[in-house]
Amino acid sequence: MDISIKPNYLSGEVDAISSKSHGHRILICAALADKATNIVLEKTSIDIDTTMNCLRALGAKIEKDGTNIKVTPIEKTNSVPLLDCMESGTTYRLMLPIAAALYREVDFTGRGRLPERPMSDLINAMKEHGTTFSKEKMPFTVKNGLKGGVFEIPGDVSSQYISGLLFAAPLLNEDVEIRLTTKLESGNYVEMTIDAMEQFGVVVERLENGFFVKKGQKYISTSDVTIEGDWSNAAFFLAAGAIGKEVVVRKLNMNSTQGDKEIVKVLKDFGAKVEVGKDYVKVSSSKLKAITLDISEIPDSLPILSIVASCAEGKTEFINAKRLRLKESDRLVTTRKMIENLGGKAIEGPESLTVEGVGKLKGGTTESFNDHRLAMASAIGSIISENNVTIKDAEAVNKSYPKFYEDFKSLGGKIDVI
Ligand SMILES: O=C(O)C1=C[C@@H](OP(=O)(O)O)[C@@H](O)[C@H](O)C1
Ligand SMILES: C=C(OP(=O)(O)O)C(=O)O
Structure with missing residues (x-):
């Protein structure tokens, strides 16, 4: 699809x-x-x-x-x-x-x-x-x-x-x-x-x-x-708040052992406005600034954070990223390609990815690379794109989040199947 x-x-x-x-x-x-x-x-x-x-x-x-x-x-x-x-x-x-x-x-x-x-x-x-x-x-x-x-x-x-x-x-x-x-x-x-x-x-x-x-x-x-709420997947919509308007994700456990709850701190470090409630996180945008982030403990967040980085002033460096090559796709290659396909700038190192803040992406055609996290990150990238974003093989989201596009639309996203 x-x-x-x-x-x-x-x-x-x-x-x-x-x-x-x-x-x-x-x-x-x-x-x-x-x-x-x-x-x-x-x-x-x-x-x-x-x-x-x-x-x-x-x-x-x-x-x-x-x-x-x-x-x-x-x-x-x-x-x-x-x-x-x-x-x-x-x-x-x-x-x-x-x-x-x-x-x-x-x-x-x-x-x-x-x-x-x-x-x-x-x-x-x-x-x-x-x-x-x-x-x-x-x-x-x-x-x-x-x-x-x-x-x-x-x-x-x-x-x-x-x-x-x-x-x-x-x-x-x-x-x-x-x-x-x-x-x-x-x-x-x-x-x-x-x-x-x-x-x-x-x-x-x-x-x-x-x-x-x-x-x-x-x-x-x-x-x-x-089963508690999924912080790795919540990260996509929390990031949408950081680069756009206010988004709230509910049903999250603030005492979770899920490493990806670190997204709260990372978005704050980028400069986003983040409010943490008993079981929810509310994020809205502010002026975002590039950061240097050791991604080795939260590898699944790289694709979506690279979209946030495209919006942040300066060059964001994701370091200690060698294991990103071992996932559903080689995520250092595919995240770089996603950013390039959408008109942004990313440089791949052997164990790192540097993403240049360009403010707005251009949009265009990208693909899921059969990787759910790339498909979801590309969809969120559309928020800051000047033109439509086309995602090939977008059904990859079913691996972890089959109702991702439904939730995306419930927040005002405009998706057409082509
Ligand atoms: O144990 C788990 O549930 C997972 C561990 C992580 O893999 P690695 O330990 O290979 O980094 C993570 O990337 C994966 O999505 C889920
Ligand atoms: C890497 C992932 O999962 P798994 O290793 O279970 O395929 C993931 O969900 O991003």
């Missing part, structure tokens, strides 16, 4: 959708627990549905009734489960150690760029613990289970490796220590994992250089869990 957006300010209020990252984690803990858990999840996305389907393949029962989801824990089957991770990195890296711990044999497959995204450090760490893989890349068959002990793994490729090993740890018969061989990046996502595990009764100890999970712990079902 290609769409054309007529430049127009967005204004008004919108509810944050359910967090993809929190959703994956609570579904996983519920599927590994001792009895059924009820989860309230406002809206799913392809990635959350993908995790649900993988848990079903492992033998969990997941029933949806509107926004209520009942998860009945995994009962192992005699067949060889097939886990299709679609294009979800989180599903793949979280489910691989879990599935290997539960089943003697399990098949994995995936689509799009996912089989090419990094996995070798996790695969090698699992091989050291007895797991065998029919091939180095999906589709493959995983056999022989997973043993506990000490896992050595880098922390600067994907934090999802660590989250996956942590989730699997209580399923193993030995203590598990995860020893980081580099500094941990995207560390808040690991905190979110530990938080979810603790909510289900599993204690994770933080070591100076890693994590420790004592053997013999069990996931224990908790009372109803509501």
Whole structure:
């Protein structure tokens, strides 16, 4: 689907959708627990549905009734489960150690760029613990289970490796220590994992250089869990406020462990007017100034922040961005191309992106690059464009935010499908 957006300010209020990252984690803990858990999840996305389907393949029962989801824990089957991770990195890296711990044999497959995204450090760490893989890349068959002990793994490729090993740890018969061989990046996502595990009764100890999970712990079902609002996706509309008129995003948890709640501070640093309420954030524009931002802890915010940077006086530098190349697209390349396609200026470094503030973008034709965050950032870019913005393959938003264009229109956005 290609769409054309007529430049127009967005204004008004919108509810944050359910967090993809929190959703994956609570579904996983519920599927590994001792009895059924009820989860309230406002809206799913392809990635959350993908995790649900993988848990079903492992033998969990997941029933949806509107926004209520009942998860009945995994009962192992005699067949060889097939886990299709679609294009979800989180599903793949979280489910691989879990599935290997539960089943003697399990098949994995995936689509799009996912089989090419990094996995070798996790695969090698699992091989050291007895797991065998029919091939180095999906589709493959995983056999022989997973043993506990000490896992050595880098922390600067994907934090999802660590989250996956942590989730699997209580399923193993030995203590598990995860020893980081580099500094941990995207560390808040690991905190979110530990938080979810603790909510289900599993204690994770933080070591100076890693994590420790004592053997013999069990996931224990908790009372109803509501999936919190998604800060990574709220960021798109909060940014719309910063470059346009007043926008309010509701249903956000100010005490969330989601790293992307940092958007509040970042927009303030750019100079936007930001008001934080009990469960909402209100943003409106002011004179914006360029900043230098270490993006390593909040990688998913780069595409939308580059749109904000296009509006800010001076050159904004996004540094420590090497892992941006490992996402649904190489986001240093695709974010640069998006800005260029829309008539702005961006310079790509090996591990950085510099965006020059140009005030207004020209608009024009860009594409999603099959990356939801690029499609959403381009749509928000239309606000500061002189001409219409055409986005090719705009349906990429379905990966994390299927009702993005609906919400965009509810705030006054003007979209035509072409
Ligand atoms: O664990 C998670 O839910 C995620 C971790 C991050 O990935 P990396 O740890 O690979 O940076 C983030 O980019 C991704 O969108 C979601
Ligand atoms: C990188 C992302 O997701 P994943 O790694 O789960 O594919 C994302 O949502 O931006």
